[in-house]
Amino acid sequence: MxxxxxxxxxxxxxxxxxxxxxxxxxxxxxxxxxxxxxxxxxxxxxxxxxxxxAPGLTDMHVHLRDPGQTHKEDIFTGCEAAAAGGFTAVAAMPNTSPVCDGPDTVRYILEKAKMAKARVYPVAAVTKGMRGAELTDFAALKAAGAAAFSDDGRPVASAALMLKAMKTAAELNMPLLSHCEDDTLSGGALMNEGEVSKELGVKGYPAAAEDAVIAREIALSAASGYPVHICHVSTATGAALIRDAKRRGIRVTAETAPHYFTLTDRELLTKNADRRMSPPLRTRVDRDAIITALIDGTIDAIATDHAPHTPEEKSDFMSAPNGVIGLETAFALAYTKLVLPGHIDIWRLIELMSLNPRKLLRLDPGIIRExxxxxxxxxxxxxxxTADKTRFxxxxxxxxxxxxxxxxxxxxxxxxxxxxxxxxx
Ligand SMILES: [Zn+2]
Ligand SMILES: [Zn+2]
Missing domain, CATH: 2.30.40.10 (Urease, subunit C, domain 1)
Known part of the structure; x- marks a missing residue:
């Protein structure tokens, strides 16, 4: 003992x-x-x-790459990174190989996570194979131990299917997490569409590609009454849409990631693929709007969207996959960029990084008591x-x-x- x-x-x-x-x-x-x-x-x-x-930090959005992509990360190393970042619980996104769309994969993750250094809450896919065509068996996935549903990495392109997913998740009292992106606008983009993408001559991902789907999810929630959670908000318009929806009593919640309140698309001028993720780093106006949304309660949680890739995969700016890691720097970034300048206090920080994500995932409240x-x-x-990636x-x-x-x-x-x-x- x-x-x-x-x-x-x-x-x-x-x-x-x-x-x-x-x-x-x-x-x-x-x-x-x-x-x-x-x-x-x-x-x-x-x-x-x-x-x-403080109560253990909780990250409601990570990619552990396990099963199937364990050359990037696995449940053990991802949870070691979580522990080093102060996180005692993480929600693991389903875009693994195979996709976490059946009870067997949920059980595999939970079994392996028993020996890991953080608690892992598997997020199961909304659609089979994350192909956007047919809903998974939500009830069976919940029974196997899934904690939420998402097709994160890509959007559920069909509004009708998304509405059906929201209804099914609500009936099971399960969170539904939406990666908001209209890829008819963002397909093939390397970074935010704006002055910097023009200067570099590369295809841009317009803010509207994200905002249009945030607006759609809000409209679906407003019409149906079912709750929806918006992943990794990066834009000023997205934040404004969520703020307005909340004021009107629509059941929308949202998270953002440390890179969106810290960095802007000017970081891409060096053509370093380690600064590329989806949605991309936006403008200073967007970054400041994200900070305002963290201050005023529009955004409920800070999540890392920890997305590991190998140095080889990230070596070429043009062809590298999207995603950055974040578990080991998230707390210090939030402290340095939000608490130290006086944007938020320590209570709000704990709310954003522990209490609210726990609430959104329907976990116990995480209050320190006997x-x-x-x-x-x-x-x-x-x-x-000093953040030193060689020590991660x-x-x-x-x-x-x-x-x-x-x-x-x-x-x-x-x-x-x-x-x-x-x-x-
Ligand atoms: Zn995503
Ligand atoms: Zn993600």
Whole structure:
């Protein structure tokens, strides 16, 4: 029986919106005691003096590439990267080989994840083979342990099929996550359509390709009353559409990723494929609108869209696949780019990176109190460090943040009552 005694932590209590110094004892994977001073004989003691203790971060959008593309990442390495980033839970997208569109693949992921350093919530495909033609068996996938449905990586092109998917998911009380892209506008694009794409002479992915489908999902939800979640919002218009929909009581929720509130399409001037993803980095106006949407509650969650590829696959700017990794830099980027400049406070950060994604995935609330699972993140909010891709736990190196100076460092991650990450200099 592992008993971890965490001494002198600054415990973030989101329920009471207070931070108080306390010791925490974990036993059998559960937070057994929280008290000003605990004396006992633990298996392991963490001296958390000066560290903040938060509920384990939760990333509702990652690609673990397992089964079938384990040269890019696998469930173990992806979860190691998650643990190093302070995440104790991740939702794994279904665009694997085979596509996660049947109960066997869901069970394979859950079985392998038992031995991994983070909890994995499989997202099953909306359509068979993600071909956009025929719905998967939502009830059977849920029974096998799927946590949500999405065809992420591509859109569900048919509005009629999307509406049917929203209805079926709602009846099962399951989240439906939409990758919004009209590929008749974005097909073959390498980056955002704008001044930079013109300067480089490459095909652009217009914001309208994303906005048109966000508008469609909102219209479907407004007409039917079924909820829908919008993945990786990157545009000012997309954020405005979601803000308006929420004001009118439409059941739409949304996430964005750290690269959209940090970088712009000017990063592509160097023709580095590690800065290419879908949707692409947009303009400064879009980036600022995403920050505003994070501040005012339009966007509910920060998710990484961690999308590993090999250096070989990413070597050529023109032919490289889309996607960047993000698990090991997300917390520090959010802290550095959102909390330090005063855009949001620490409560909102925990809401965006832990409480809200948990709510959206229908998980337990993730409040630190006695009797809940010992899924904990400890961080030093003052520590400055430089993102160094050679030190990542992920198999992949395709980060746009290599060499960036960051503030806020994950020091320990505890998942199921075990220390799954410890920061060593
Ligand atoms: Zn996507
Ligand atoms: Zn994705």
């Amino acid at each position: 592992t008993r971890i005694l965490i001494k002198h932590a600054a415990v973030i209590n989101s329920e009471k919106r207070e931070i108080h110094g306390a010791d925490i004892l974990t036993e059998n994977g559960i937070i057994a005691r929280i008290a000003p001073e605990i004396r006992c004989e633990p298996t392991k003691t963490i001296d958390a003096g000066g560290l903040f203790l 009797g809940v699972p010992a899924d904990i993140t400890l961080f030093d909010r003052d520590e400055r460090w 736990r992920s198999k992949a190196r395709n980060t746009p943040f290599d060499g960036m100076r960051l503030t806020g460092k994950i020091k320990y991650t505890v998942c199921r009552g075990e220390i799954v990450f410890e920061d060593t200099p």
